């Protein structure tokens with residue numbers, strides 16, 4: 073019964089070789105993301121996750137904002153390396169932006185102070201679960217994607233995202249997923265020992 077699911081999660085990979093095309097319609101991508109948001113778990117069903125899908129010009133604008141903020145103060149090889157990396161993301165078809173609504177998390181912490189310390193970790197868990205659901209679903213549709221954290225390195229970039237797309241400031245950026253039709257398969261991946269990582273105890 074779990075075979076199809078296990079095959080699906082093995083198919084999900086980081087792919088940087090993505091194009092500005094999508095063989096999947098915008099409506100289908102929207103529907104997939106909504107379905108993933110609907111069914112992803114959250115602590116006490118607090119439903120803290122928020123998502124924005126940017127396509128076309130809006131996607132290009134996002135990576136322009138990222139370049140403007142991230143390249144400041146960089147020089148030489150480091151600047152060229154970051155520039156090339158950002159060009160790759162900008163050259164994708166679209167970007168999915170993941171957020172967690174801090175207002176909901178703060179509300180839950182106030183209502184359940186005994187769990188207040190855990191809510192930030194649980195919020196990080198929730199967004200990760202949603203990200204992997206979306207990433208896997210896009211891969212099953214034949215799209216390539218990767219997971220980026222440029223927001224973590226630049227408050228200016230995040231502030232400009234909120235301004236440009238009129239998002240509530242309580243939406244905390246957790247990741248950005250550029251995606252598009254793949255130009256090449258993902259790179260080889262190595263795996264550590266399962267004996268060390270998983271123990272069956274009975």
Ligand SMILES: Cc1cc2nc3c(=O)[nH]c(=O)nc-3n(C[C@H](O)[C@H](O)[C@H](O)COP(=O)(O)O)c2cc1C
Nearest residue numbers: 084085086087200218219220221222247258259261
């Ligand atoms: C929490 C988390 C953060 C990550 N952040 C980045 C990132 O900022 N940039 C990036 O290119 N990949 C990022 N990745 C992708 C990992 O590098 C990638 O998943 C890992 O190398 C395994 O490869 P796979 O995705 O093909 O299975 C992240 C993955 C996770 C789970």
